[in-house]
Amino acid sequence: MTIDHLNPPTGLIADNVIGFARALRAAGLPVGPGAVIDALNALQVIDIGKRADVFTTLEAIFVKRHEHALVFAQAFDLFFRAAEEWKHLLDSVPLPDQAKRKPPPASRRVQEAMARPAMSEAQEKPEEQEIKLSVSDREVLQKKDFAQMSAAEIAQVTRAIAAMSLPQAELRTRRTQPDKRGLKLDLRRTLRGSLRTGGDIIDIRRLGLIDKPAPIVALLDISGSMSEYTRLFLHFLHAITDARKRVSVFLFGTRLTNVTRALRARDPDEALASCSSSVEDWAGGTRISASLHTFNKLWGRRVLGQGAIVLLISDGLEREADARLTFEMDRLHRSCRRLIWLNPLLRFDGFEAKAQGIKMMLPHVDEFRPVHNLSSIEGLIKALSAVPPAHHRSLIRPAA
Amino acid sequence: MTATSAFPTSVDATLELLTARGYLAERSLATVVFLALKMGRPLFLEGEAGVGKTEIAKVLSAALGRKLIRLQCYEGLDVASAVYEWNSASQMIAIRLAEAVGDTDRDQLSSDIFAERYLIKRPLLQALEPDVAGAPVLLIDELDRADEAFEAYLLEILSDFQVTIPELGTVKAPAPPIVIVTSNRTREIHDALKRRCLYHWVDYPSAERELAIVKSRVPGISAKLSQQVVSFVQALRDQDFYKSPGVAETIDWATALTELDARSLTPQVVGDTLGALLKYQDDIARMQGDNLQKVLKEATSDS
Numbered sequence: 001m002t003i004d005h006l007n008p009p010t011g012l013i014a015d016n017v018i019g020f021a022r023a024l025r026a027a028g029l030p031v032g033p034g035a036v037i038d039a040l041n042a043l044q045v046i047d048i049g050k051r052a053d054v055f056t057t058l059e060a061i062f063v064k065r066h067e068h069a070l071v072f073a074q075a076f077d078l079f080f081r082a083a084e085e086w087k088h089l090l091d092s093v094p095l096p097d098q099a100k101r102k103p104p105p106a107s108r109r110v111q112e113a114m115a116r117p118a119m120s121e122a123q124e125k126p127e128e129q130e131i132k133l134s135v136s137d138r139e140v141l142q143k144k145d146f147a148q149m150s151a152a153e154i155a156q157v158t159r160a161i162a163a164m165s166l167p168q169a170e171l172r173t174r175r176t177q178p179d180k181r182g183l184k185l186d187l188r189r190t191l192r193g194s195l196r197t198g199g200d201i202i203d204i205r206r207l208g209l210i211d212k213p214a215p216i217v218a219l220l221d222i223s224g225s226m227s228e229y230t231r232l233f234l235h236f237l238h239a240i241t242d243a244r245k246r247v248s249v250f251l252f253g254t255r256l257t258n259v260t261r262a263l264r265a266r267d268p269d270e271a272l273a274s275c276s277s278s279v280e281d282w283a284g285g286t287r288i289s290a291s292l293h294t295f296n297k298l299w300g301r302r303v304l305g306q307g308a309i310v311l312l313i314s315d316g317l318e319r320e321a322d323a324r325l326t327f328e329m330d331r332l333h334r335s336c337r338r339l340i341w342l343n344p345l346l347r348f349d350g351f352e353a354k355a356q357g358i359k360m361m362l363p364h365v366d367e368f369r370p371v372h373n374l375s376s377i378e379g380l381i382k383a384l385s386a387v388p389p390a391h392h393r394s395l396i397r398p399a400a
Numbered sequence: 401m402t403a404t405s406a407f408p409t410s411v412d413a414t415l416e417l418l419t420a421r422g423y424l425a426e427r428s429l430a431t432v433v434f435l436a437l438k439m440g441r442p443l444f445l446e447g448e449a450g451v452g453k454t455e456i457a458k459v460l461s462a463a464l465g466r467k468l469i470r471l472q473c474y475e476g477l478d479v480a481s482a483v484y485e486w487n488s489a490s491q492m493i494a495i496r497l498a499e500a501v502g503d504t505d506r507d508q509l510s511s512d513i514f515a516e517r518y519l520i521k522r523p524l525l526q527a528l529e530p531d532v533a534g535a536p537v538l539l540i541d542e543l544d545r546a547d548e549a550f551e552a553y554l555l556e557i558l559s560d561f562q563v564t565i566p567e568l569g570t571v572k573a574p575a576p577p578i579v580i581v582t583s584n585r586t587r588e589i590h591d592a593l594k595r596r597c598l599y600h601w602v603d604y605p606s607a608e609r610e611l612a613i614v615k616s617r618v619p620g621i622s623a624k625l626s627q628q629v630v631s632f633v634q635a636l637r638d639q640d641f642y643k644s645p646g647v648a649e650t651i652d653w654a655t656a657l658t659e660l661d662a663r664s665l666t667p668q669v670v671g672d673t674l675g676a677l678l679k680y681q682d683d684i685a686r687m688q689g690d691n692l693q694k695v696l697k698e699a700t701s702d703s
Contacts, residue, residue, distance in 0.1 A: 030591065038439075045438045046411060046431070053411050056431040056600075064594040066446060066585075066601045174476025175549065187488035188480075194495070195510050245548075297642060301586050306475075331682070 013048070014040060020079050021062070027075055029068050035061050051080070145347055145372050157374055158235045162268070170211040171307050179208025214337065215246035216384075217303050219295065221314035222279065223253040223286035229344050229372070230283075233313055234275060236377060238268050248303040252291035253281040258299065288318040288357065292328035300335050309384065310336040313371065315345045318357030325357060329364040339365045342380065346370035406464050406534065407437045423452070423459040424605075424613050432600040433460070442558050442579035444594055447602035450646020453582040457539035460578065467536040469577070471523040473546035479553065483563055485520045494518075514567035525563055528573040535575040543593075544583040551593055558596050605647060607634050613647060618654040628665045629654050631699035636677065639695070641686070645677040652676045665700055667692060 021036045039061045046053050055076055063072045176184060189205040218237050222230045241247045241263045248260045257279045265271040276282060304310070310332065318325060333339050341361065347370055362368065367383065370376045408414040411427065414434040418425045425433075433456065436443035445453040461468035471482060491513045498509050521529070527538040543551065557563060558579065562572040581597060583589055605613065611630045614621065621629075629650065637644045645653070653676040662669045670692060678684045687695070 032595070034595070038441075042435050042439060046435065050411075052427060053431050056428040057435055059428075060432045060435060060598040060600050064591060064599045069601060173547065175478060175547065188486050191486070191488055191491055191495075191513070195506065195513065297640070302588065305586050327682075 013043060016080075017043070017058075020058070020075070023075055023079055024062055024072065027071050029062060029071060030064070031062050054080075154232065157232060158268070160374055161232070161236050161377060162239045171214045173210050173212050175210045176207040177210050179206055182206035182208025184208070213244055213246070215248070215303070215306050215308040216240060216244065216311065217248045217250070217308045217336070218311040218313065219250050219252060219291075221253070221286060221288070222251045222282055223317075224283045225286070225315055225317055226313075226344070227283045229313075231272070233371075234263075234272050235268060238263050238271050241271075242266070246306070246308075248299075250295060250299070251275070251279050252286075252288070252295075253279075253284045254287045254290070255281055256291045256294040256299075286314075286318055287320060288314060288316070288361075289320060289322070289325035289328050292332055293324070296328055296331050296335070300332070304335045307337040309338045309340065311340050311342060311380075312365070313342045315343055316341075316358040316361055317355055321356040321360055326360050326364070329361050333364040333366075338367070340367045340369060340380075340383070341365040342369050342371035344370070344372040347372040347376075408434060410434070417463045418456075418459055421459045421463045422616055423455060424609055424616065425456070426603075426605065426609065429456070429600065429602065432598050436580075436598050437578060439598070440576050442581055442597040444581045444583070444589075444597035444599045445602050446583045446585055446599070448604070448644065448646055449584050450648035451602045451604060452647055453580075453602050454539065454541055457537055457541075457580040457582075460580070461537035464537070464578075465533055466578065467531055467533060468539060469523045469527045469536050470539045470541060472541050473543050473550070475545060475547055477546045477550050481522055482550065482553075483522050483524045484565060485522065486514070486567075487518045487520050491518050516568065519565070519568070524557055525571065527577040527579075528557075528561060528563060528571055530574045535573065535577045538577040538579045540579065540581045542584055543581050543589060544585060544587045548590065551590055555593060555596065558593070604637055604644070607631065610634070610647060610650060614650060614654050617651045618658060621654055621658050622663065624664055625657060625662065626654065628700050629657065632665060632670070632696065633677065635695045635699050636687075639686075639691075641678065641683045642680050643678070643683065649677050649679075665696060667696060670696060 017039050018036055021031045021039070024031045039058055042057045042061060043054065046057055048054050055073075058076065059069065059072055063069055176182070178186060178189065184207040186205040186207045190203065193203050193205060218240075220230065220233055220237065237247070237249050241249065241260070247263075248258070249263050251257045251259055259275045259278055262274040262278050263271045265274060312332075343358075345358075346368070369380055369383065371380060408417050411431045411434050414437075415425060415427060415430040418430060418433070432443060435441070445456065447453055457470075458468060460466075494513055495509065498512070503509070523538070527536055540554070543554075560572075561576045562570055564570045579597075581593075604610075607630055610633070611626060614626045614630060618626070633645050633650045633653070653673060656673050656676045657665075657669065660669065660673070671688070674684055674687060674692075678687060
């Protein structure tokens with residue numbers, strides 16, 4: 001198929017490419033102005049009569065992640081089937097960034113601060129919200145179940161979580177840096193140093209290996225049964241993401257969603273909002289084994305490679321508890337350095353692993369911890385900072 | 401004439417060039433290769449292991465008559481092993497010699513010691529050097545294995561094609577090398593790096609193309625067997641495996657089968673040689689028994 005509207009005057013090509021880039025941006029692809037110039041240059045060197053070549057060329061420039069390829073293909077199809085109509089459409093519709101712009105998160109908080117939100121008022125007396133929590137209240141808060149907290153208390157906890165100092169359990173990398181007590185000889189700096197004295201006295205310089213915080217991968221269950229906890233956990237994960245470089249966060253209910261990028265937004269409210277907008281199955285059912293399967297297959301090798309610690313946050317109430325669950329849990333366990341299962345159900349004193357799903361998952365975790373109040377999160381942070389048990393320090397695990 | 405005259409002048413010519421060297425590429429791949437050559441931009445190839453990402457660099461260097469410089473990435477890769485290093489042992493000897501002859505002019509010694517002849521050039525620096533045959537092909541293989549710090553270092557090299565050595569000054573390439581970067585996606589590569597490159601996802605080939613690849617790479621294979629091999633492998637890719645077989649595995653398997661004098665696929669032969677295709681015990685276990693029979697039946701029915 002030949003594209004007539006691309007052949008005639010050059011001005012039209014430029015218009016089309018710019019319009020197309022705008023359409024892609026509206027569809028969520030990060031297309032910068034540099035890419036548009038690249039595209040125009042590239043179109044000058046290929047035969048633009050061939051639709052497939054134009055497609056590949058533009059794809060090579062505009063698409064930088066495999067996930068975007070499908071969106072690109074659809075946009076290309078739509079756009080270059082009826083470029084003129086599309087152009088009109090773009091003219092009449094307000095620009096995406098203006099149309100979609102959310103109120104800045106800070107202003108929302110200001111508004112909330114001025115007028116208390118209606119949603120939680122039914123449950124609590126207004127005067128309680130005004131009182132600043134005293135030290136003893138703080139102690140109560142430590143033990144209080146997240147599920148029973150009022151809005152004000154949740155806000156308090158959120159702040160407490162953000163203020164917690166985060167674990168820095170470190171892994172040795174293979175990169176080096178100058179280190180007086182290092183084991184490797186830094187010949188280059190030694191030589192440079194000795195030249196200063198005319199080559200006489202050799203002051204030995206050394207290199208040591210750099211330690212880096214271990215990557216953390218969190219898998220958070222957002223099914224209906226976990227709904228009272230998810231928001232706070234997201235705050236916790238946001239706080240971790242903010243403090244560290246290598247944190248990946250996945251949400252799962254009936255399907256798995258990677259929200260790492262969404263959580264990177266500095267402001268917690270903005271991060272959580274963009275997180276929830278990227279998830280389609282919020283507070284729905286649970287399919288742990290299917291979600292773990294997706295994770296193991298698509299993401300495991302990409303995010304667990306560098307000795308990651310996995311936080312699996314779930315109540316383990318799985319409907320389809322079968323051999324597949326065991327298999328996926330086992331695989332997850334074998335591909336990470338340490339698998340910590342955080343389960344809010346553990347808050348009940350006489351908790352016993354009776355549910356089939358929990359029974360199947362338990363043998364494959366390194367640690368099983370409660371996570372339902374502030375002190376349990378603090379406990380978790382301590383556990384994360386601790387030096388992992390000796391057999392976990394080696395990246396090569398004994399066969400399970 | 402400049403070396404650029406050797407570059408193909410159209411997508412079709414690029415396709416021909418690759419085919420002539422035994423690389424049967426999809427048209428889309430030929431298009432991005434052509435663009436990368438024409439625009440002088442690095443080409444970033446992503447895709448599953450064994451789909452021919454590395455091979456394209458080898459074929460390009462052979463076809464264009466350029467030197468191939470390969471940088472295999474690994475965790476901990478640093479400037480000393482990727483760009484340059486000083487030959488400290490030789491430098492040390494030079495210092496001792498200077499001492500022995502009583503030459504103690506420090507500045508002189510310093511400039512003698514940090515001269516180019518004591519410089520050990522690693523792949524990235526080699527790629528920036530002028531070459532009579534034209535700028536070399538630089539293959540930065542499996543970038544996802546290197547750590548982020550190295551990736552950030554590459555940004556400067558890939559956009560300006562220059563390296564700064566504090567003691568010597570800046571080395572700038574007279575002509576930008578043809579850069580191919582590959583990644584198996586064991587880790588995400590930063591967008592900043594991808595932005596400087598043309599990006600292409602290398603997919604598994606279609607059955608038709610894979611058949612052509614097998615025929616050209618495994619001479620002496622019978623038409624029937626090659627047909628069955630390709631159908632079987634294509635069927636395996638539809639299954640939910642942790643690691644689907646790539647083209648490299650198809651070629652390995654076809655070679656293995658011809659070595660065993662297999663005429664056609666039988667459950668026995670497939671079961672014995674499955675390790676050439678599948679590399680995970682879990683995957684192999686899933687293919688035993690009924691599942692194997694079923695896939696095999698489908699693969700052999702249409703030949």
